[in-house]
Amino acid sequence: MDPVTAGIAVAIGLVVLMAIGTPIAFALGGVSLVALVADRGVSELTYFGETFFDRIAEFGFVAIPMFIMMGAAVASSPTGRDLYRSLDLWLGKLPGGLAISNIGACSIFAALSGSSPATCAAIGKMGIPEMRKRGYPDGVAAGCIAAGGTLGILIPPSVTMIIYGISTETSIGRLFIAGVVPGFMLAGLFMVWTLIACKLAGGYGNPMEIASESIKKTVRENVDANLKALVRVLPFLGVVIGILFALYGGVATPSEAAGVGAFLCLALAIIIYRMWQVKPIKLIMRDSLRESVMIMLIIAAAEVFAYALSSLFITQTVAGAIADLEVNRWVLMGVVNVFLLVAGFFLPPVAVIVMTAPILMPIILSANFDPYWFAVILTINLEIGLITPPVGLNLFIINSIAPDISQRDVLMGSLPYALCMVLAILLLCLFPEIALWLPNLLMG
Amino acid sequence: SAQTVLRASHQFPGGQGDVRDEMVQMMADKVAEADVGLEIEVYPGQSLFKAKEQWGALVRGRLDITALPLDYASGRHPEFSATLMPGLVRNHEHAQRLNDSEFMDMIKEVIQEGGARVLADAWLSGAFASSQNCITSPETVEGQNFRAAGPAFEQMLEAAGASIASMPSSEIYTAMQTGVLDAANTSSMSFISYRLYEQVDCLTEPGEHALWFMYEPVLISEQVWQGLDEAQQQALKAAGQEAEEFFATEAAAIDQQMVEVFEENGVEVVSMSEEDYNAWLEIAKQSSYKNFADNVENGQALIDAALAVE
Amino acid sequence: MEHSHTDATTPGGLVGGYIRLMDRLSRATAYLAAALFIAGVVVVCQMVFVRYILGMSTSWQTEFTVFSVTAAMLLGSPYVLMTGGHVAVTVLPDSLSGLPRRLMRLAASLVGFGFCAALAYASWVYVAEAWHGGWTTGTVWNPPLWPAVLPMAVGSTLLTLQYVAEIMRGEV
Numbered sequence: 001m002d003p004v005t006a007g008i009a010v011a012i013g014l015v016v017l018m019a020i021g022t023p024i025a026f027a028l029g030g031v032s033l034v035a036l037v038a039d040r041g042v043s044e045l046t047y048f049g050e051t052f053f054d055r056i057a058e059f060g061f062v063a064i065p066m067f068i069m070m071g072a073a074v075a076s077s078p079t080g081r082d083l084y085r086s087l088d089l090w091l092g093k094l095p096g097g098l099a100i101s102n103i104g105a106c107s108i109f110a111a112l113s114g115s116s117p118a119t120c121a122a123i124g125k126m127g128i129p130e131m132r133k134r135g136y137p138d139g140v141a142a143g144c145i146a147a148g149g150t151l152g153i154l155i156p157p158s159v160t161m162i163i164y165g166i167s168t169e170t171s172i173g174r175l176f177i178a179g180v181v182p183g184f185m186l187a188g189l190f191m192v193w194t195l196i197a198c199k200l201a202g203g204y205g206n207p208m209e210i211a212s213e214s215i216k217k218t219v220r221e222n223v224d225a226n227l228k229a230l231v232r233v234l235p236f237l238g239v240v241i242g243i244l245f246a247l248y249g250g251v252a253t254p255s256e257a258a259g260v261g262a263f264l265c266l267a268l269a270i271i272i273y274r275m276w277q278v279k280p281i282k283l284i285m286r287d288s289l290r291e292s293v294m295i296m297l298i299i300a301a302a303e304v305f306a307y308a309l310s311s312l313f314i315t316q317t318v319a320g321a322i323a324d325l326e327v328n329r330w331v332l333m334g335v336v337n338v339f340l341l342v343a344g345f346f347l348p349p350v351a352v353i354v355m356t357a358p359i360l361m362p363i364i365l366s367a368n369f370d371p372y373w374f375a376v377i378l379t380i381n382l383e384i385g386l387i388t389p390p391v392g393l394n395l396f397i398i399n400s401i402a403p404d405i406s407q408r409d410v411l412m413g414s415l416p417y418a419l420c421m422v423l424a425i426l427l428l429c430l431f432p433e434i435a436l437w438l439p440n441l442l443m444g
Numbered sequence: 445s446a447q448t449v450l451r452a453s454h455q456f457p458g459g460q461g462d463v464r465d466e467m468v469q470m471m472a473d474k475v476a477e478a479d480v481g482l483e484i485e486v487y488p489g490q491s492l493f494k495a496k497e498q499w500g501a502l503v504r505g506r507l508d509i510t511a512l513p514l515d516y517a518s519g520r521h522p523e524f525s526a527t528l529m530p531g532l533v534r535n536h537e538h539a540q541r542l543n544d545s546e547f548m549d550m551i552k553e554v555i556q557e558g559g560a561r562v563l564a565d566a567w568l569s570g571a572f573a574s575s576q577n578c579i580t581s582p583e584t585v586e587g588q589n590f591r592a593a594g595p596a597f598e599q600m601l602e603a604a605g606a607s608i609a610s611m612p613s614s615e616i617y618t619a620m621q622t623g624v625l626d627a628a629n630t631s632s633m634s635f636i637s638y639r640l641y642e643q644v645d646c647l648t649e650p651g652e653h654a655l656w657f658m659y660e661p662v663l664i665s666e667q668v669w670q671g672l673d674e675a676q677q678q679a680l681k682a683a684g685q686e687a688e689e690f691f692a693t694e695a696a697a698i699d700q701q702m703v704e705v706f707e708e709n710g711v712e713v714v715s716m717s718e719e720d721y722n723a724w725l726e727i728a729k730q731s732s733y734k735n736f737a738d739n740v741e742n743g744q745a746l747i748d749a750a751l752a753v754e
Numbered sequence: 755m756e757h758s759h760t761d762a763t764t765p766g767g768l769v770g771g772y773i774r775l776m777d778r779l780s781r782a783t784a785y786l787a788a789a790l791f792i793a794g795v796v797v798v799c800q801m802v803f804v805r806y807i808l809g810m811s812t813s814w815q816t817e818f819t820v821f822s823v824t825a826a827m828l829l830g831s832p833y834v835l836m837t838g839g840h841v842a843v844t845v846l847p848d849s850l851s852g853l854p855r856r857l858m859r860l861a862a863s864l865v866g867f868g869f870c871a872a873l874a875y876a877s878w879v880y881v882a883e884a885w886h887g888g889w890t891t892g893t894v895w896n897p898p899l900w901p902a903v904l905p906m907a908v909g910s911t912l913l914t915l916q917y918v919a920e921i922m923r924g925e926v
């Protein structure tokens with residue numbers, strides 16, 4: 001089959017299967033299987049199990065479910081609530097303070113979890129109702145949680161950085177560190193926009209006034225409870241610091257750190273919150289199983305899809321065509337970004353990375369871009385995809401937390417945060433040191 | 445005219461001077477020159493099949509040609525472990541003599557039964573390096589956190605008192621940097637390409653008494669081979685022969701290049717003496733060889749046949 | 755495990771019996787998956803302890819963890835299907851109503867069913883080959899391969915059967 005025709009057929013097939021509502025993993029896998037059998041015969045079906053299994057049974061991938069379990073242990077326990085309360089205590093007095101403390105809580109939770117939807121869910125469950133109660137406009141409440149949640153894959157640990165590291169043979173530890181400064185920078189940009197949004201929304205019964213009034217009261221009444229909450233959160237932060245130390249201080253590889261982190265967070269949730277009954281543990285396991293199965297099946301299907309694209313010579317044809325463009329490297333970077341952005345509209349981050357890494361990496365390297373810097377650019381791009389339709393995993397979460405906020409409010413509230421991310425990408429292009437300074441400092 | 449296109453897959457970086465990639469690329473060029481209606485399309489860097497999938501794909505005819513460490517298929521043909529066994533190959537000249545031995549006939553028989561055929565023999569040498577102390581005699585590895593290339597080496601090093609951590613070669617650099625590893629053993633090619641000279645203090649070059657050699661042949665699927673006409677088979681054989689000779693001269697050059705790069709970067713370079721080598725062999729006999737003989741039918745005969753090559 | 759379906763919507767008779775049986779099986783394998791998942795976590799911790807605290811070699815832990823966690827992911831997949839956890843783009847079907855919507859959902863389910871059935875078939879082929887060939891993993895531990903692949907075969911088979919249940923549930 002001619003690669004161009006095959007490529008078009010595969011793209012159309014995938015779009016149709018996804019549009020009618022086939023789960024992404026099965027759509028990717030189904031299209032790949034049909035393309036492979038059509039091109040190379042029925043042996044591709046017979047030995048498909050081997051390809052599918054051998055590609056996900058890898059020690060590096062084990063880190064993904066484990067970082068998800070670590071996040072679920074924290075999210076399913078009252079840690080999210082406590083984290084949230086203590087931030088409220090410190091930040092609540094500022095104008096728009098509650099929205100800002102939500103983003104702060106998202107950043108801290110992002111350091112406990114490898115996944116964005118988990119971060120979004122953990123903070124959103126508390127944050128959205130609280131903000132609405134205190135008079136914040138629905139759009140701001142939904143938008144700042146949807147966007148704050150995306151930090152889950154930028155601030156380490158990060159599920160997508162793990163996949164990027166495996167696909168491109170780059171160091172996962174170094175990738176993690178590269179995400180730290182951009183992660184907090186992006187959180188800062190989100191906070192700035194939130195303040196502006198609150199100011200702009202002043203007409204809606206002055207939410208800042210209401211918020212700060214109500215917080216003054218809460219603070220007065222609950223200083224004691226809040227301090228206790230802070231004390232309960234500290235051990236979890238200790239685990240995060242311990243994991244970072246283990247990763248960069250020479251004790252464990254990423255998968256090992258993930259396993260120990262999951263174990264410790266599970267143990268802490270049980271000890272601190274006295275969750276030794278069967279029910280809460282069941283809840284933690286259910287949440288971690290649901291999210292990790294969903295992600296791992298998409299990864300496996302995307303791996304098979306990448307194999308099919310290569311087998312049909314589509315990858316090589318596309319990569320060759322891009323390389324032959326011989327444009328300015330920044331024009332190339334612009335094209336790559338648009339391509340990723342569009343892919344991110346339709347697909348979850350993990351799928352985009354597995355499917356595009358074989359095409360993009362040779363191009364990025366031959367254009368002399370740093371693979372660690374590019375990982376950060378790629379991640380922020382995919383974060384945008386998390387808050388844009390039709391597949392925005394964080395939008396799904398917001399919808400399940402607050403089904404009564406209209407889609408339009410959620411989207412309009414999230415849009416400015418997506419622009420913050422575009423700004424962050426521009427800043428990173430102008431000052432690559434934002435991503436590279438810390439890994440160079442720590443790892444030489 | 446109807447061109448037959450064969451797909452060749454390997455795990456090494458493409459177009460960046462890796463000798464194994466150049467070897468396969470060279471075969472593609474030679475076959476094209478022969479003008480026998482045959483074309484080889486090279487898929488480097490695991491871009492088609494992953495390293496460990498290649499054997500299975502090859503013997504089913506899903507893949508036509510591959511260059512792979514034969515030990516990767518030892519789960520399906522345990523005999524292949526003998527091609528990554530400590531001390532069975534001592535140096536490059538020894539590897540050449542081994543190629544025409546009864547030992548290799550036995551291995552190639554298993555390859556044939558499995559459904560593949562050797563187009564070119566290739567023996568890759570490797571080294572040891574440590575950030576603690578130079579690795580020569582078995583005592584020098586005691587207490588070091590070690591990454592070894594191949595299960596048989598893991599068994600031998602553990603028997604000598606090292607503690608073993610397994611990981612892909614791409615993680616060695618970071619693991620050494622952070623202190624997860626003290627020492628590593630891998631191919632000379634990987635020592636250069638992963639810039640391990642930045643992390644170690646002492647390198648044990650292969651030299652005259654090397655412990656680590658690995659068989660990494662270019663294979664063709666038997667099914668595919670039978671489907672080719674005689675002219676095409678001849679062209680492939682001739683190309684394989686040239687690639688094999690090219691590799692044999694390059695392999696020793698890689699060792700030399702490794703030594704130079706490491707010395708330039710201030711790494712001490714040592715080699716094993718005959719006594720060191722013999723001491724290692726004693727340990728291997730009680731660990732890796734013994735396990736192999738116990739668990740593999742014909743295992744002892746394979747070891748004996750290899751050791752019989754002068 | 756918790757689940758999102760209310761039994762009130764489950765029809766009676768043979769169809770209902772089949773749906774209830776599948777739901778029960780999917781939930782049971784989810785428990786098994788959770789146990790394997792936890793086992794993987796515990797073994798990683800044991801490995802870190804043995805290697806870094808005791809300074810000893812580890813031989814089987816890496817592989818065990820890979821196989822147990824991979825098994826957990828595949829055995830957990832029927833439960834995730836049952837609770838609607840496999841992410842899909844539902845904008846288009848959601849914007850329709852009546853028969854077109856039902857047909858579109860049925861088509862999507864049939865695609866999913868088809869893929870899962872193909873995966874189940876291919877998985878059993880792999881298990882059978884690994885069993886007959888006496889294949890091992892080729893590492894120091896070198897365990898037989900078929901027990902590692904078996905959970906994928908079981909998981910994808912149940913996933914296929916669960917898809918049938920979902921189609922039945924959607925159609926009545």
Ligand code: NA
Nearest residue numbers: 110113152157
């Ligand atoms: Na994170």
Ligand code: NA
Nearest residue numbers: 345385388391
């Ligand atoms: Na999107």
